[in-house]
Amino acid sequence: MLTPDQRRALARSPAQCLRHGFVQSLPFILVLVPFGLLFGVLSAEAGLDLAQVMGFSVLVLAGASQFTAVQLLTDHAPTVIILLSALAVNLRMAMYSASLVPWLGDATPRQRGLVAYLLIDQTYALSIQHFENNPRLRMDQRLAYFAGTAICACVPWLIASALGFQLGRAIPESWALDFALPITFLAMVAPMLRSPAHIAAAGVSIIAALVFTVLPSGLGILLAAPLAMATGAIVEKRMERLKGELK
Amino acid sequence: MSGFDLKIWFVILVLGIGTYLIRWSFLGAIGNRAIPEWAARALRYTPVAVLPAIAAPLVVWPAATEGQTDPVRLTAAAVTLGVGLLTRNTLLAIVAGLITLFGMLYLSA
Numbered sequence: 498m499l500t501p502d503q504r505r506a507l508a509r510s511p512a513q514c515l516r517h518g519f520v521q522s523l524p525f526i527l528v529l530v531p532f533g534l535l536f537g538v539l540s541a542e543a544g545l546d547l548a549q550v551m552g553f554s555v556l557v558l559a560g561a562s563q564f565t566a567v568q569l570l571t572d573h574a575p576t577v578i579i580l581l582s583a584l585a586v587n588l589r590m591a592m593y594s595a596s597l598v599p600w601l602g603d604a605t606p607r608q609r610g611l612v613a614y615l616l617i618d619q620t621y622a623l624s625i626q627h628f629e630n631n632p633r634l635r636m637d638q639r640l641a642y643f644a645g646t647a648i649c650a651c652v653p654w655l656i657a658s659a660l661g662f663q664l665g666r667a668i669p670e671s672w673a674l675d676f677a678l679p680i681t682f683l684a685m686v687a688p689m690l691r692s693p694a695h696i697a698a699a700g701v702s703i704i705a706a707l708v709f710t711v712l713p714s715g716l717g718i719l720l721a722a723p724l725a726m727a728t729g730a731i732v733e734k735r736m737e738r739l740k741g742e743l744k
Numbered sequence: 745m746s747g748f749d750l751k752i753w754f755v756i757l758v759l760g761i762g763t764y765l766i767r768w769s770f771l772g773a774i775g776n777r778a779i780p781e782w783a784a785r786a787l788r789y790t791p792v793a794v795l796p797a798i799a800a801p802l803v804v805w806p807a808a809t810e811g812q813t814d815p816v817r818l819t820a821a822a823v824t825l826g827v828g829l830l831t832r833n834t835l836l837a838i839v840a841g842l843i844t845l846f847g848m849l850y851l852s853a
Binding site for chain 2: 527528531557558559561562565566568570576579582583586587598609610614616676677678679682683684685687688689699702703707717722724726728729733734
């Protein structure tokens with residue numbers, strides 16, 4: 498039996514699916530615009546020009562890794578370390594890509610190529626939920642819904658980055674904006690600390706990064722991150738086994 | 745173009761291509777093969793593994809104070825973390841952290 502919601506979803510034309518995805522993505526604007534502004538501001542402070550700011554936001558299109566790269570560029574870290582650290586932040590997207598295969602795997606290569614470009618936290622979270630709740634959607638309906646979420650999430654990000662750059666040039670140096678980045682990162686991490694495994698991973702990450710600051714700039718992150726990932730995976734596995742034994 | 749400009753553009757291009765390939769990986773090339781369990785487990789922890797490692801040294805030894813540990817910045821970081829944990833809301837946590845930072849800097853100036 499289909500619920501009324503599912504029946505309504507199945508009856509939508511591709512254009513209506515696109516509009517539906519767009520509307521459901523609207524609340525994300527509240528988060529993406531301030532982030533985009535902040536990225537523009539910090540990039541301006543770091544000495545990037547407008548083309549470079551837009552280069553990041555258009556070609557990379559991944560907030561946390563853009564912040565990472567700009568911070569490490571400011572620190573004059575070696576290029577290899579900047580790239581590895583920023584790419585590590587994006588590794589989670591391989592998981593998104595894998596989990597969309599059952600839903601979008603039969604789309605044409607060009608469509609899948611375009612979906613990959615627009616695969617960010619927000620478009621992924623909305624789409625996978627919509628596809629799982631409405632498993633009988635046709636491919637054109639799925640793609641149109643995804644496109645709707647992507648337009649709504651990505652365009653404000655680009656505009657906000659550009660505005661933030663202009664804003665950044667107007668803000669006096671004396672403001673303590675150096676500290677906006679660590680605050681942003683802490684604020685992104687705190688809501689993720691849902692399980693003992695996440696807390697353990699973050700704890701190891703912090704301690705290791707502080708201990709490894711004796712190493713050349715940026716290298717500490719490259720050592721701390723795999724240690725923390727392994728910690729998270731090991732604690733998760735232990736917790737699962739513990740739960741199994743309790744049953 | 746200065747050496748720094750070249751470095752920035754190099755980072756943008758390689759990071760853009762690399763990020764695209766990560767997103768394209770399973771959808772584009774690997775297809776229906778399942779991601780190994782150990783890899784999925786580790787990938788779940790990439791954000792909590794990388795972001796604190798970048799933030800921690802900046803909090804404890806801020807660049808603006810030439811690496812001197814600063815009570816104002818430590819407090820602002822603690823407030824951010826606390827509000828983020830309690831509300832699970834990133835934006836609220838940022839606002840609370842920035843208000844603490846600028847408020848305390850203003851009072852101590």
